[in-house]
Amino acid sequence: MFMQLFPGQLRGDARRYVNKLVSYVYPYVEITFREFQVDTWFERSEAFEAIERYLSANSSKMAKRLKANVVKDCKSVVLSLAENEEVTDEFNGIRIWWTSNKDTPEQRALFSYRGDEENRFYRLTCRREHRDIITKDYVKHVLDEGKAIAVRTRQRKLYTNNKTEKWSRFKRTMWSHIIFEHPSTFDTLAMDPKKKKEILNDLITFSKSKDYYKKVGKSWKRGYLLYGPPGTGKSSMIAAMANLLDYDIYDLELASVKDNTDLRKLLIDTSTKSIIVIEDIDCSLNLTGQRKEKKEEGKEDKDPIEKKVEEEEDKKKKGSEVTLSGLLNFIDGLWSACGSERLIIFTTNYVEKLDPALIRRGRMDKHIEMSYCCYETFKVLAKNYLDLDSHELFETICRMLGETQMTPADVAENLMPKSDEETPEICLNNLIKSLEDAKEVARLKALEDAKIKVEEEAGKKKDEDGEKEQKIDAKLGDEEGKKASDAKENGVMLA
Ligand SMILES: Nc1ncnc2c1ncn2[C@@H]1O[C@H](COP(=O)(O)OP(=O)(O)OP(=O)(O)O)[C@@H](O)[C@H]1O
Numbered sequence: 001m002f003m004q005l006f007p008g009q010l011r012g013d014a015r016r017y018v019n020k021l022v023s024y025v026y027p028y029v030e031i032t033f034r035e036f037q038v039d040t041w042f043e044r045s046e047a048f049e050a051i052e053r054y055l056s057a058n059s060s061k062m063a064k065r066l067k068a069n070v071v072k073d074c075k076s077v078v079l080s081l082a083e084n085e086e087v088t089d090e091f092n093g094i095r096i097w098w099t100s101n102k103d104t105p106e107q108r109a110l111f112s113y114r115g116d117e118e119n120r121f122y123r124l125t126c127r128r129e130h131r132d133i134i135t136k137d138y139v140k141h142v143l144d145e146g147k148a149i150a151v152r153t154r155q156r157k158l159y160t161n162n163k164t165e166k167w168s169r170f171k172r173t174m175w176s177h178i179i180f181e182h183p184s185t186f187d188t189l190a191m192d193p194k195k196k197k198e199i200l201n202d203l204i205t206f207s208k209s210k211d212y213y214k215k216v217g218k219s220w221k222r223g224y225l226l227y228g229p230p231g232t233g234k235s236s237m238i239a240a241m242a243n244l245l246d247y248d249i250y251d252l253e254l255a256s257v258k259d260n261t262d263l264r265k266l267l268i269d270t271s272t273k274s275i276i277v278i279e280d281i282d283c284s285l286n287l288t289g290q291r292k293e294k295k296e297e298g299k300e301d302k303d304p305i306e307k308k309v310e311e312e313e314d315k316k317k318k319g320s321e322v323t324l325s326g327l328l329n330f331i332d333g334l335w336s337a338c339g340s341e342r343l344i345i346f347t348t349n350y351v352e353k354l355d356p357a358l359i360r361r362g363r364m365d366k367h368i369e370m371s372y373c374c375y376e377t378f379k380v381l382a383k384n385y386l387d388l389d390s391h392e393l394f395e396t397i398c399r400m401l402g403e404t405q406m407t408p409a410d411v412a413e414n415l416m417p418k419s420d421e422e423t424p425e426i427c428l429n430n431l432i433k434s435l436e437d438a439k440e441v442a443r444l445k446a447l448e449d450a451k452i453k454v455e456e457e458a459g460k461k462k463d464e465d466g467e468k469e470q471k472i473d474a475k476l477g478d479e480e481g482k483k484a485s486d487a488k489e490n491g492v493m494l495a
């Protein structure tokens with residue numbers, strides 16, 4: 001009716017006067033808390049989240065229409081108000097009304113930069129005379145309570161980024177998540193106890209150093225580089241770190257990120273108290289590509305097969321245009337300072353392949369080598385898998401581990417009983433047998449390598465000798481030629 005009565009620009013004026021008139025007689029005050037605010041349109045409003053939790057916990061019993069938000073193992077349901085639902089609350093004898101709603105398309109265009117994306121809000125209504133107490137005390141009470149509930153009911157999540165093309169225009173679906181339930185802890189992680197203690201201390205100190213980071217002017221984040229052969233516990237360590245500090249994990253698949261801008265958006269959309277992981281960073285992208293190209297300029301005589309393989313690889317990686325500089329900025333550029341209490345972890349099997357800029361201190365502050373199983377590592381695995389602190393076979397195993405390289409993953413597999421009949425002793429013997437086999441394989445390989453080397457060297461020597469002989473022949477030929485021509489000249493002279 002309003003629209004029909006006041007067409008065009010008159011509508012704005014009319015609305016203003018009607019609002020004024022209503023405010024004289026309307027005895028209530030309304031406060032709106034939007035999910036996304038105009039000035040922080042990337043970030044979900046913390047107040048909105050806190051209110052959502054507060055209302056779910058306190059007032060959802062009264063509401064008739066609810067939304068089920070999270071269902072964990074089909075056991076527990078977290079409820080929140082459905083759209084247009086109203087509930088009441090009481091504070092120091094004052095009655096407060098809460099409604100839940102979302103912007104209409106018309107309002108969205110006016111109030112949000114987020115275009116078509118839905119912007120929900122909670123609206124608080126109270127009587128005008130209670131305005132002060134509500135804005136000062138009640139709102140604070142709701143926000144504090146909401147945050148406390150979040151801490152109590154927090155379920156850690158494991159996120160992965162969606163392919164950029166699949167980001168919906170209507171919903172924020174940059175990251176998908178599941179509940180994080182990895183059982184790895186620092187107790188079950190097998191590694192040198194001294195090294196483990198050092199990492200533990202580093203992590204705990206980091207998590208308590210909010211003020212220190214502020215004092216030294218650094219954003220509150222820390223980079224870890226985990227490197228070592230496959231199966232040495234890099235992923236297990238990340239899970240143990242998340243379990244220790246109670247952080248979420250964002251497992252970032254770089255190949256699915258279109259370009260540097262999207263990488264930045266993903267970063268902004270991560271929460272605090274989180275670990276951002278890029279696994280196998282050396283395979284994720286051709287991050288050293290730009291520098292290599294420079295070095296190889298003018299090198300035209302490349303093997304054609306090698307060239308083709310490289311082209312194929314490049315084609316595969318073309319899905320993403322993220323560059324090394326984009327990634328460096330992601331780690332410690334200006335944008336990386338938004339949000340805090342974050343660990344950034346890279347894992348790789350080939351640390352030497354990485355660009356030095358990527359892993360310099362300040363970006364990757366701590367470099368942790370995960371290596372083959374040593375005796376200390378074995379002892380932790382024996383305790384975990386067989387509940388053994390000592391055994392007469394330990395000595396043999398200790399000696400053999402010194403002679404052979406075996407990953408903790410392989411040792412663990414050998415220690416695991418495969419049936420009820422397998423006693424700890426049988427498992428230890430299995431391990432000794434595997435170690436013997438591995439030693440024999442390594443010996444044969446070393447022999448083979450040595451043989452190849454000798455053959456190569458012999459071939460090289462043969463080539464060199466051949467070249468030498470050719471040179472001598474050529475020299476002799478030259479000298480004889482010269483002698484002949486000298487003799488000829490002499491003959492001519494004598495004649
Ligand atoms: N140090 C370790 N402590 C305890 N368990 C380990 C350790 N290393 C490996 N394992 C066992 O081996 C399995 C593989 O380990 P994990 O996935 O952590 O290796 P990784 O280093 O991440 O390997 P990749 O480089 O292939 O990703 C795990 O399930 C774990 O049970």
Ligand SMILES: [Mg+2]
Nearest residue numbers: 234235236279
């Ligand atoms: Mg791994």
